[in-house]
Amino acid sequence: MALTNRSVAIDRSPMTFVESLYLPSIFKGMGITFSHIFKKKPTINYPEQTRPFSPVFRGLHVLNRDEEGRENCTACGLCAVACPAEAITMEAAERLPGEENLYREEKYAAKYEINMLRCIFCGLCEEACPKDAIYLSETFAPANFARKGFIYGKDDLLIPNKNTEPEAYAKAKGLNQ
Numbered sequence: 001m002a003l004t005n006r007s008v009a010i011d012r013s014p015m016t017f018v019e020s021l022y023l024p025s026i027f028k029g030m031g032i033t034f035s036h037i038f039k040k041k042p043t044i045n046y047p048e049q050t051r052p053f054s055p056v057f058r059g060l061h062v063l064n065r066d067e068e069g070r071e072n073c074t075a076c077g078l079c080a081v082a083c084p085a086e087a088i089t090m091e092a093a094e095r096l097p098g099e100e101n102l103y104r105e106e107k108y109a110a111k112y113e114i115n116m117l118r119c120i121f122c123g124l125c126e127e128a129c130p131k132d133a134i135y136l137s138e139t140f141a142p143a144n145f146a147r148k149g150f151i152y153g154k155d156d157l158l159i160p161n162k163n164t165e166p167e168a169y170a171k172a173k174g175l176n177q
């Protein structure tokens with residue numbers, strides 16, 4: 001029994017002499033091809049050209065810094081608890097005297113990892129964070145041939161200091177794409 005009414009019976013009758021020349025079919029196909037030459041191209045020359053992201057796009061994670069360039073994350077673990085894919089792991093450390101210019105809070109993440117193969121880019125980690133420390137930027141997680149290339153460590157996630165590395169900061173935020 002047919003599930004839809006879209007099925008078409010196949011015509012198995014022998015080809016006529018004209019059909020066996022294939023020329024009508026070739027010209028018909030070429031006509032379709034030429035008709036597309038003058039139409040507006042639906043594709044773009046990526047990566048030279050890019051399309052704007054949707055306002056709700058959620059891309060690669062970024063660990064944020066404050067205005068003074070200090071790390072916001074206090075290693076509270078709320079993002080890891082909120083993550084439905086259990087993609088986030090971290091190790092906390094105490095801030096030492098003299099490190100106030102590096103870490104905003106008394107505790108910080110000595111190690112912070114996200115497994116991008118698990119991540120479903122839901123954004124719940126961003127919503128759970130009380131310190132505005134993690135958000136999903138407007139950049140992609142680049143392709144990779146190895147699984148371990150998708151385990152993003154703190155070095156990969158921490159946003160460059162906008163006071164000392166403005167270009168790298170803009171790139172991480174997706175501002176110049």
Ligand code: SF4
Nearest residue numbers: 083119120122123125
């Ligand atoms: S975006 Fe969702 S799945 Fe990915 S790390 Fe954050 S909470 Fe987990």
Ligand code: SF4
Nearest residue numbers: 073074076077079129
């Ligand atoms: S990113 Fe936010 S929620 Fe996650 S450990 Fe750091 S401060 Fe806590």
